[in-house]
Amino acid sequence: MIKHQKPEAFYDTFERKGPGQKTTHYCPGCGHGTVHKLIGEALSDFDIADKAVFLAPVGCGVFIYYYFNSASIQCAHGRAPATGTAIKRVHDDSIVISYQGDGDLGGIGASEIVHAANRGENLTVIFINNAIYGMTGGQMAPTTLLGQKTKTTPFGRDKDIDGMPLRISELLNTMEAPVFIERTTLGTPKGVMNTRKAIRKAIQNQKDKKGFSFVEILAPCPINWKMTPVDARKWLRENLEKFYEVKNFRDKDGEKQSGKYPWMENAELLELLDIVKEKDKQTTRKTIKNGEEKVKIAGFGGQGIMSVGVLLSNCAIKKGMESTWLPSYGPEMRGGTANASVVIAEEQIGTPVVDYPDTLITMTIPALNTFEKNVNPGGLIIVNSSLINRKVQRDDVNVYYVPATELANKVGLTATAAVIMLGIYAQIKGIIDTDILKLILPQSLSKAKYVEINLKAIDAAEEYYKNNPL
Amino acid sequence: MAKRNFVKIEPDECKGCKVCVHACPKECLHIGSDINKIGYQYAKFEDKGCTACGLCFYVCPELGAITVYKNEEEEKEK
Structure with missing residues (x-):
């Protein structure tokens, strides 16, 4: 009988560049392959390869997705624990395995791993510590030993210049939440077998919903250490294992995690997000000239520029159209120049950027000065004539002057001027209408007490346009 | 046909790192x-007295290079 063979969790052939569709991309004698095999065996034995989600790091291990017949995500450098947290919270039953190296986890991602461990996220983290940056060509890693020569420490790592090597397992062991922390080694066959045990335990813990499990594996990098694979293992035993104590730091049997994330059914979620069903889209869709309408709403911060932009976008989406909203503003909360770009389209939108608007809604003189020249010929400029005391100089565009601020004051709230401008826009263009505005507006306001007065402003705009059509 | 333990190596998947050579207790x-x-x-x-312990399989960095047989008929070895 076959006692040991390539675990089923792996693909039969590896569809990757380069020679050898059956071999890994790793250098001869690399530690990664061994660890892959141990993980793969565990996934096969526990029959969870279908549920596994690998978090591919930045480093040699990035190509983990070529080998495992499981889901995987290539995470931003060091951010695997954060990505894993998100996956785990959405897919409670998935088995998320973060596979990271010393640069990814101990260097750029030190913050992510610390906080994920501190939250006790129900993840399995496999940390490959080979004391060097492998993929980039052998530079110093946070875990490089004192005196160890690398590309960036040609005279050996010096603690006064480069700091001390970082003991990640010890660091994480200072925290309350993790349930399992162990450091193992690939230096000896026995060490490999202990690594196997630790990996299985760490995956089993996640399966049992116990919490954060961490396995640090001291692994050889023969190429960058400039040794043969066999010598590399010897060096590992004689040096790495001396500084990084190989032991189990913690194995809390721990109670199951009881924290259950608030869960929402799909139907409920769609309703809450107000997502129009596909079949409704067709009936409500309004034909837009050229298929796309680009709107620029510009003025001072605090005038409600951004809010009406969102409102316009939401109205269009509710109508079954595609829409984007892109804000642009200075650091000031009030008073700086601000503009919002809104694109409404019948089909998918290519870019949310609006350089040449079809419609310009201006609230102030600086806004008009900046954007007047960019409006497409035949386009529309709506001017708040209460605040803009000059006329539009172009003669190839339609212009509509509305004393919006004055009207807003009459309604009783100056800040509704932008809503009045939008109401006028709705009247002229007809892409959205008063009814839809009134439907969406209450959702756009953070304070319920202003809903009524804003609804009044929409009526005022409609009234004004009826008396002064374009 | 006599049954025994043996290891099968896929020639084209081995990178010759010798880690298995040093791991095998026999x-x-x-x-x-x-x-x-x-x-x-x-x-x-x-x-030389393979016990099908599997150490070579576990230390080998290639995923499918080594298959370990226990109590298997010899002819499959070749």
Whole structure:
């Protein structure tokens, strides 16, 4: 009988560049392959390869997705624990395995791993510590030993210049939440077998919903250490294992995690997000000239520029159209120049950027000065004539002057001027209408007490346009 | 047909790192002089009392290079 063979969790052939569709991309004698095999065996034995989600790091291990017949995500450098947290919270039953190296986890991602461990996220983290940056060509890693020569420490790592090597397992062991922390080694066959045990335990813990499990594996990098694979293992035993104590730091049997994330059914979620069903889209869709309408709403911060932009976008989406909203503003909360770009389209939108608007809604003189020249010929400029005391100089565009601020004051709230401008826009263009505005507006306001007065402003705009059509 | 334990090595998946050679407690493995498709001299098995312990399988960095048989008929070895 076959006692040991390539675990089923792996693909039969590896569809990757380069020679050898059956071999890994790793250098001869690399530690990664061994660890892959141990993980793969565990996934096969526990029959969870279908549920596994690998978090591919930045480093040699990035190509983990070529080998495992499981889901995987290539995470931003060091951010695997954060990505894993998100996956785990959405897919409670998935088995998320973060596979990271010393640069990814101990260097750029030190913050992510610390906080994920501190939250006790129900993840399995496999940390490959080979004391060097492998993929980039052998530079110093946070875990490089004192005196160890690398590309960036040609005279050996010096603690006064480069700091001390970082003991990640010890660091994480200072925290309350993790349930399992162990450091193992690939230096000896026995060490490999202990690594196997630790990996299985760490995956089993996640399966049992116990919490954060961490396995640090001291692994050889023969190429960058400039040794043969066999010598590399010897060096590992004689040096790495001396500084990084190989032991189990913690194995809390721990109670199951009881924290259950608030869960929402799909139907409920769609309703809450107000997502129009596909079949409704067709009936409500309004034909837009050229298929796309680009709107620029510009003025001072605090005038409600951004809010009406969102409102316009939401109205269009509710109508079954595609829409984007892109804000642009200075650091000031009030008073700086601000503009919002809104694109409404019948089909998918290519870019949310609006350089040449079809419609310009201006609230102030600086806004008009900046954007007047960019409006497409035949386009529309709506001017708040209460605040803009000059006329539009172009003669190839339609212009509509509305004393919006004055009207807003009459309604009783100056800040509704932008809503009045939008109401006028709705009247002229007809892409959205008063009814839809009134439907969406209450959702756009953070304070319920202003809903009524804003609804009044929409009526005022409609009234004004009826008396002064374009 | 006699049954015994043995290790089968896929010649074209071995990178000749010798880690298995040093891991085998019975010294059943050695690096041969043949060169495989990807350019390495690969490991070969010679039965010197294989117990099918699987150490070579676990230490080997290649995912599918080694298969360990226990109590298997000899003819499958070749």
